[in-house]
Amino acid sequence: MSSPDPLLTVLREPGRMTLLSTAEWDRLLRMARAHRLLAKLGELARGEGIECRLPHRALDNIRAAQVWVDHFQLRIRRELREVRRAIGSPIPLVLLKGAAYMMAGLPPAAGRSFADLDLLVRFEDLQTVEQAMLETGWHSQVENEYDQRYYRQWMHEIPPLVHPLRGVEVDVHHNLLPSVGRFRPAAKALWERATPLESNGLFVLSPEDMVLHSAVHLVVSDELRGGLRDLFDIHQLYCHFFRRDRGFPAVLLERARSLGLAKPLFYVLQASHELLHTPYEAELLDYRNFGLRNPFQRVLMCHLVKEVLRPRPPEAAPPSFRRWLLYVRSHWIRMPPGLLLGHLTRKSVRRIRERVEEKGGGIP
Amino acid sequence: MTPDSLGEEGFLRQVRSGLTIRFGPFRICLRSPLLEAARVFRRLYPDIKLEKDEGIRDFHVEVFPPSGVRRWWRPQVEFRLDGEKPFEPFPRDHAFPLFEWGLNYAIATRAHNYCLLHSAVLEKNGRCLILPALPGSGKSTLCAALMLRGWRLFSDEFGILQPETGRMLPMPRAIPLKNRSIEVIRRFEPGALLGPLFPKTRKGDVAHLAPSRSSLERQGEEGKAGWIVFPRFVPGSSTLVSSVSGSEAFVRLSNNSFNYHLLGEIAFRALTDLVRESECHALRYSDLDEAVAMFDRMVG
Numbered sequence A: 001m002s003s004p005d006p007l008l009t010v011l012r013e014p015g016r017m018t019l020l021s022t023a024e025w026d027r028l029l030r031m032a033r034a035h036r037l038l039a040k041l042g043e044l045a046r047g048e049g050i051e052c053r054l055p056h057r058a059l060d061n062i063r064a065a066q067v068w069v070d071h072f073q074l075r076i077r078r079e080l081r082e083v084r085r086a087i088g089s090p091i092p093l094v095l096l097k098g099a100a101y102m103m104a105g106l107p108p109a110a111g112r113s114f115a116d117l118d119l120l121v122r123f124e125d126l127q128t129v130e131q132a133m134l135e136t137g138w139h140s141q142v143e144n145e146y147d148q149r150y151y152r153q154w155m156h157e158i159p160p161l162v163h164p165l166r167g168v169e170v171d172v173h174h175n176l177l178p179s180v181g182r183f184r185p186a187a188k189a190l191w192e193r194a195t196p197l198e199s200n201g202l203f204v205l206s207p208e209d210m211v212l213h214s215a216v217h218l219v220v221s222d223e224l225r226g227g228l229r230d231l232f233d234i235h236q237l238y239c240h241f242f243r244r245d246r247g248f249p250a251v252l253l254e255r256a257r258s259l260g261l262a263k264p265l266f267y268v269l270q271a272s273h274e275l276l277h278t279p280y281e282a283e284l285l286d287y288r289n290f291g292l293r294n295p296f297q298r299v300l301m302c303h304l305v306k307e308v309l310r311p312r313p314p315e316a317a318p319p320s321f322r323r324w325l326l327y328v329r330s331h332w333i334r335m336p337p338g339l340l341l342g343h344l345t346r347k348s349v350r351r352i353r354e355r356v357e358e359k360g361g362g363i364p
Numbered sequence B: 001m002t003p004d005s006l007g008e009e010g011f012l013r014q015v016r017s018g019l020t021i022r023f024g025p026f027r028i029c030l031r032s033p034l035l036e037a038a039r040v041f042r043r044l045y046p047d048i049k050l051e052k053d054e055g056i057r058d059f060h061v062e063v064f065p066p067s068g069v070r071r072w073w074r075p076q077v078e079f080r081l082d083g084e085k086p087f088e089p090f091p092r093d094h095a096f097p098l099f100e101w102g103l104n105y106a107i108a109t110r111a112h113n114y115c116l117l118h119s120a121v122l123e124k125n126g127r128c129l130i131l132p133a134l135p136g137s138g139k140s141t142l143c144a145a146l147m148l149r150g151w152r153l154f155s156d157e158f159g160i161l162q163p164e165t166g167r168m169l170p171m172p173r174a175i176p177l178k179n180r181s182i183e184v185i186r187r188f189e190p191g192a193l194l195g196p197l198f199p200k201t202r203k204g205d206v207a208h209l210a211p212s213r214s215s216l217e218r219q220g221e222e223g224k225a226g227w228i229v230f231p232r233f234v235p236g237s238s239t240l241v242s243s244v245s246g247s248e249a250f251v252r253l254s255n256n257s258f259n260y261h262l263l264g265e266i267a268f269r270a271l272t273d274l275v276r277e278s279e280c281h282a283l284r285y286s287d288l289d290e291a292v293a294m295f296d297r298m299v300g
Helices: A006-012 A014-019 A022-034 A038-048 A056-087 A097-103 A123-135 A145-154 A187-193 A207-220 A227-244 A248-258 A262-276 A295-309 A320-334 A337-357 B003-017 B035-044 B092-110 B139-148 B180-188 B213-217 B246-255 B265-277 B288-299
Strands: A093-095 A116-120 A169-173 A202-204 B019-023 B026-031 B059-064 B076-081 B115-124 B127-132 B152-155 B158-162 B167-169 B175-178 B198-201 B204-209 B224-233 B240-243 B279-285
Touching: A006 A014, A006 A022, A006 A038, A006 A227, A006 A262, A014 A038, A022 A038, A022 A056, A038 A056, A056 A093, A056 A097, A056 A116, A056 A123, A093 A097, A097 A116, A097 A202, A097 A207, A097 A227, A123 A169, A187 A207, A207 A227, A207 A248, A207 A262, A207 A295, A227 A248, A227 A262, A227 A295, A248 A262, A262 A295, B003 B019, B003 B026, B003 B035, B026 B092, B035 B092, B059 B092, B076 B092, B092 B158, B092 B198, B092 B204, B115 B139, B115 B265, B127 B139, B127 B246, B139 B152, B139 B175, B139 B180, B139 B204, B139 B224, B139 B288, B152 B158, B152 B213, B158 B265, B167 B224, B175 B180, B180 B204, B180 B288, B224 B246, B224 B265, B224 B288, B246 B265, B246 B279, B279 B288
Parallel strands: A093 A202, A116 A169, B026 B059, B127 B224, B224 B279
Antiparallel strands: A093 A116, B019 B026, B059 B076, B115 B127, B115 B152, B115 B158, B158 B167, B175 B204, B198 B204, B240 B279
């Protein structure tokens, strides 16, 4: 096989893992590890029934990564149980991202590591939930007063909470995106379609909202670091929901429009189509359905998102300029310009101060 | 092909472009342009077999000068693992200890397909002696002394237990002797092959003892459980052995493992079996010769 990028190749067609040379495996393992997709390779191979045909050394590395993933999934399950115990059952919770995939038994969960537990609560319950958690031993991770204010005034979540005995970060959200940002989906609309899980009071987003959330998160988050993993989530979610319901593309498109999230969805669908060959229906690949009137913006954004998500060969330097453009842009979307300027200035000053005060790191 | 057979020039060139070596179950690619570090490597591992530079490497390690002023001004060195930099840079002179520690870090944080004990392990007659690393145990000194008296070195740092088979896997590497134990080992065996002294590292003064040739040659041969001995260096003490219950040995061993908490049930079963198949002792000692003689008597 002559493809220069073994990671994209096997994500598109997992069966091709059996055709790789050991030199290609060497590259594949490094790239998959860097993109947090190493354990995923094992799940994909199992799905194809080819696990026993992988090279031993590759399998050793994959299994080691799976141990790690299993451990973190277990930690998140336990943390969720503790959170529910702390806040009591009458308050409904929507699980987001990894925890949602895991508890709803969706394909992205398999072989996926997640360090944090992300929850969505109704705005009116926010204070009760935070209070209950603080009283049961969770600590706020943010001590700095500016940062506290940053979260509370402008963000869509409260500062992360961690229980010191368990160390799992719990992010409690009241919306999917910052309250000062350009895209502001109405949280109420998300609750209306949320799907209940078997356990009482626990929900996940509807299929279309789940894909939208993942897509928007990818475009809006600061760094897009490890974004390929999230893109693959979207790929797996779409394929899964489409198999269950042929009407899913139309529902997704309609929902993206009504929540005002059509643009970011388009960029992400384009990227996953080109990088992962996700088999989208034609209507999802036609920009005219997404209200993108500015062709310059469309082409530029599609290019940037795709290139930043494209896996780098292990020896290559990060595409720093493109990343920086998107970094600036992610904040641009989240905050009005005046606020943004102030925020970035404070962050730079702090970074410089930290660098000056920097001490040696630890060695085991 | 070995570092010795390549000659110094040839070896340095090879390290610069990427050297593939095997340490026990792992294949490592090491790349560094730093001549001094490569020379120390060659001195401590003259006979290690160099692998053909192909196929899967578990760890890609680079020991490089950082970019920017610290390349020249008070020069530093960075450890990179598959492109990531897990630590702050070290002073340039400490490139070799950085490589060894960095590789330990890499193994401890990744190789979860094994149950990883924080122990020195040696072998005689096919059975393994496990010396858990507890503060004040002096396990590196003991381990060095036993190797110098003919025990086969598995590792000074890692007890690699394969959960599927219950076997211990060797990974012979240079033993980092610290502070006073450098002199102790020099006196214990004047012919010992030691690397240069690295003063004032983060762990104090460090000098590495080369793994014995036979340990390296036989690094593919696994071992069965034999003895678990918890050593304690007590100045002025005579050599005293007492037995330790299986349950106590289990608790102390699991608390001292790198990944027991990650592996859960797998590690529980593997360690239970290991303890069942081993004789468990505690040892107090101050005289190295006496301690070594005690271990040889134990083997019988």
